[in-house]
Amino acid sequence: xxxxxxxxxxxxxxxxxxxxxxxxxxxxxxxxxxxxxxxxxxxxxxxxxxxxxxxxxxxxxxxxxxxxxxxxxxxxxxxxxxxxxxxxxxxxxxxxxxxxxxxxxxxxxxxxxxxxxxxxxxxxxxxxxxxxxxxxxxxxxxxxxxxxxxxxxxxxxxxxxxxxxxxxxxxxxxxxxxxxxxxxxxxxxxxxxxxxxxxxxxxxxxxxxxxxxxxxxxxxxxxxxxxxxxxxxxxxxxxxxxxxxxxxxxxxxxxxxxxxxxxxxxxxxxxxxxxxxxxxxxxxxxxxxxxxxxxxxxxxxxxxxxxxxxxxxxxxxxxxxxxxxxxxxxxxxxxxxxxxxx
Ligand code: PLP
Ligand code: COI
Numbered sequence: 067x068x069x070x071x072x073x074x075x076x077x078x079x080x081x082x083x084x085x086x087x088x089x090x091x092x093x094x095x096x097x098x099x100x101x102x103x104x105x106x107x108x109x110x111x112x113x114x115x116x117x118x119x120x121x122x123x124x125x126x127x128x129x130x131x132x133x134x135x136x137x138x139x140x141x142x143x144x145x146x147x148x149x150x151x152x153x154x155x156x157x158x159x160x161x162x163x164x165x166x167x168x169x170x171x172x173x174x175x176x177x178x179x180x181x182x183x184x185x186x187x188x189x190x191x192x193x194x195x196x197x198x199x200x201x202x203x204x205x206x207x208x209x210x211x212x213x214x215x216x217x218x219x220x221x222x223x224x225x226x227x228x229x230x231x232x233x234x235x236x237x238x239x240x241x242x243x244x245x246x247x248x249x250x251x252x253x254x255x256x257x258x259x260x261x262x263x264x265x266x267x268x269x270x271x272x273x274x275x276x277x278x279x280x281x282x283x284x285x286x287x288x289x290x291x292x293x294x295x296x297x298x299x300x301x302x303x304x305x306x307x308x309x310x311x312x313x314x315x316x317x318x319x320x321x322x323x324x325x326x327x328x329x330x331x332x333x334x335x336x337x338x339x340x341x342x343x344x345x346x347x348x349x350x351x352x353x354x355x356x357x358x359x360x361x362x363x364x365x366x367x368x369x370x371x372x373x374x375x376x377x378x379x380x381x382x383x384x385x386x387x388x389x390x391x392x393x394x395x396x397x398x399x400x401x402x403x404x405x406x407x408x
Contacts, residue, residue, distance in 0.1 A: 072182075074219070075186050077221040078221045079223045086176040087105075088213075090161075090214075091199075091212055091213075092159045093209070100169055106216070111201040113203055114201060115208025116198050119205060122196065126191065126192070127142050128140060129217070130181075130184075130393050132396075133394065139174075140405075142167060143163050143405070149161065153196060158196050159196075159211055175407065190218070191352075191353070192217045193217070194213070194214070197211065220353070230358040230373070230375045231357060233287060234272075234274065234364070237261075239278040240278045242285055242288070275288075277307065283305065283336060286305070287349055293349075293382075294336065297343065301329060302330070303344070306333045315351050318389060344371070345379060346372070347359040
């Protein structure tokens, strides 16, 4: 089937309803049969658990067309596992990894003409989520749930593609998506909207959050983890913390840095006061891929990252080229990283 008539290289990170989405309902203590639907809207009780008590969690992953025309997803089993941990934390029923992967395959095969072509710079973003759709008025778990998975073609998350961005140190550390407790899941983002909009109004793309208890250590940004490169260009450092999202991209980059690029890797607490000693700063995530940071605004003055505002630094560039090469089938990835859909 021909691809949709979209100017793939011009799209940003937005929502475009595609032809089909996958849906599966849990009620009376069990999951029903999943199926595809062409309806992009959902109808739920006004008293649904998601509306009253925000009982919902989401994932995000990408599907790519490779050079030889295969359609693949990058480590979707890890998204399934993380969604299961979200569900346990929010008392929602879990979807098995096997069911998650077959829903993904079914969804993508039904929307093949929406998969951006190889080399276009765009990808198909997949958004799986589970929410309480049944009525609940006392504070309690919902009696029923919908697992839904839709897809939408996307371009770069930050305007300007992979050009360095400016971020700001936030005062709202307790509003960070994952900084409000040891929650390893995709939730609580509404609390980050206020600081997010504030940063945008001042001209910054993201907030840098510190640990909420002591404001000493670097956590993450509103939508991505941090990676840092030391001045000798030999070491990649990433914050260790129980209150940030365990990024699949970050976990993968640490393997790429060590096994493909021969760099040293360190996952450890990173003090904010050592950030100015790094040569390169990057944001990593499914949406962000690796986005270079050129400047960090703080109340005590701006920190200019040595790699600058003109281009991505050399180590982050190599990391980005290698991970996207694996994702798009140009470089052989470690066993099990690339899930072939068709
Ligand atoms: N941190 C936050 C707050 C995020 O929203 C995301 C994106 O999902 C990440 C980190 C990166 O995680 P991943 O690499 O699994 O997409
Ligand atoms: C992702 O990278 O998939 C995310 O969930 C980030 C989100 C802020 C768009």
